[in-house]
Amino acid sequence: MSIIVNLDVMLARRKMKLKELSEVVGISETNLSLLKTGKVKGIRWSTLEAICETLDCQPGDIIEYQKNEEL
Template identity: 55%
Template structure:
């Protein structure tokens, strides 16, 4: 099973750049890039809440569960 990160899709739909989002939520572009690619072991709820607030979305818009074999 896998958690799929759709942050890049939501950012594209909102026409928000990585630089803009990183600055708005107070993280580095490098860390945002790792998050977008799903290369992190976890994300703080505070960071997730800031992303959702800025992009006007829900956590479920950013994260999806993919069972094995799909």
């Protein structure tokens, strides 16, 4: 998939654990783990807003578009 989730990078930068983020944002650790590994089909504005607020970052820091490179 060409949309990359950089949640693990942002968590490492903020020195925060997934468990802490899940407690603040109010989303289960399992669901956040699915988001981190790119296994979800979409993300609500409210979820993105809560994550950005907690990690003090922009949506672009969490999700990124990468062009598929043809072989």
